[in-house]
Amino acid sequence: MLQTLAFSVFSCVLIASALMVIAARNPVHSVLFLILAFFNAAGLFILLGAEFLALILVIVYVGAVAVLFLFVVMMLDIDFTELRQGFLQYLPIGSVIGLVLMVELIVVLGAWAIAPGAEGQRAALAAPPAEISNTEALGRILYTDYVYLFQLAGLVLLLAMVGAIVLTLRQRTGVRRQNVDEQVARHPAEAVTLRDVKPGQGA
């Protein structure tokens, strides 16, 4: 009973906040609703017994990606009237994409009805033994069967990071930089001089 209740709450809030992401007028509110949606998705993962995935979702998406999102959106100077101008112009292409996505989702959900063999395929996947936690099960698959793909994904991410740094890093001339080692190594004897100033005569 508690599980059903939790599922209903998580899924209702998830759908409502997903709607609000596109319906909210203020972009910052959109991002906040997106965060709420992530959070509820994590709740659904926990109900499925995938606690590792749920917490990784919270750590990576809510804790890091969405913070940067919020950062950027808060600092943008957004003109709401300008934002709404192209609405009617982009409506047809937007609705076509939406329709395609919906059809695809229906096909995915209806796969078991369309292809009767799919159910058997799903059943053939052996569930991990109960004594193995799902963190361990994921680790075993990632680092044994799919280790090359895993490494490849890491390399792609590294490449993206290097690319972003190369694009934004520029060496400006005439900028004085701090050298902490030099500052720490400085000795009072060469930095401070004591002067005996007579009163009323200034330096």
Place this chain on the structure above:
Amino acid sequence: MFSIDFWNWIISGVSDQPLPELAWALGQATSILAVVLVLLLNLAFFMYFDRKIWAAVQLRRGPNVVGPFGLLQSFADLFKFMFKEIVVPSGANKVVFFLAPHIAFTLALTAWAVIPMADGWVIADVNVGILFLFAISSLGVYGIIMGGWASNSKYPFLGALRTAAQMVSYEVSIGFVLITVLLWAGSLNLSEIVRQQELHGWNLFSLLFPMAIVFLISAHAETNRPPFDLPEAESELVAGYMVEYSSAPYLLFMIAELANIVLMCAMFSILFLGGWLPPLDVAPLNAVPGVLWFILKVWLVFLIFGLTKAFVPRYRYDQLMRIGWKVFLPLTLVWVVITAGWLVATDSFPQ
């Protein structure tokens, strides 16, 4: 937990059929209430302790008026905050403005759900406890950034941006420290991590010693504690993201900050100081209940926090970022490799 057994016993007295789900829900609610009450009561004295340490270092008396030795000072402050007027800045985004302190406060208390106070004394003994703590502490930034933005004012916004950048930076090194600990213990469950230390000695006195230092310093930065209290550097930003807050919302922010600091102390004592374990497993020491050892360790780590606040001058922002990204990140990354290498080389993976 005992509270679930207690409710089972009550229900069996009242009705004929057993109601395990109801007993579970009532039991959990009771334990949550108990932990929150004890925690909040403790926080009042942590606050007092903090001010007393600070005063002692500066040769002042500190709070000494309300109650014996000023012990009730925090409660006087509480009532003062509660009865002040709430001021909302014009043009503030009201919903987000009031949501922010509540989010900060709720998250600060939520994390305590997975902290084992003694063997079996934990509300939710989840097997990814360490990840849960990490997730909750990384969410803490939302209360701050929302509060800063919703205030519709420049200083709070700058303070919020600083805090967000600072917390995200130091989460990286804390994450790697947690990875070394979980490699060493072979589990993500906090109770299991403590039990491993029962077998092999405290993590502080092992290969993880440098990581304990890094964790302690990162914890200061993560909770915006001096010397890393740049988000509220009063000489530059007045009070950072809290400038526009008054009365009870301000109080919520303050309690959340303190609860996060104490949480970091609790995490340090669980990860490195053996949680509820006595320092030596000998006769007079191991007769003391585990929960007392745990509380003692949390207070000791908090003493370090208090002394650091009094001793160390505030860092410059570029120095803070340099330590986070150029010192701690490479160091922790190398240490993950060293720890894993040691475990492979000596074939001493924990079972």
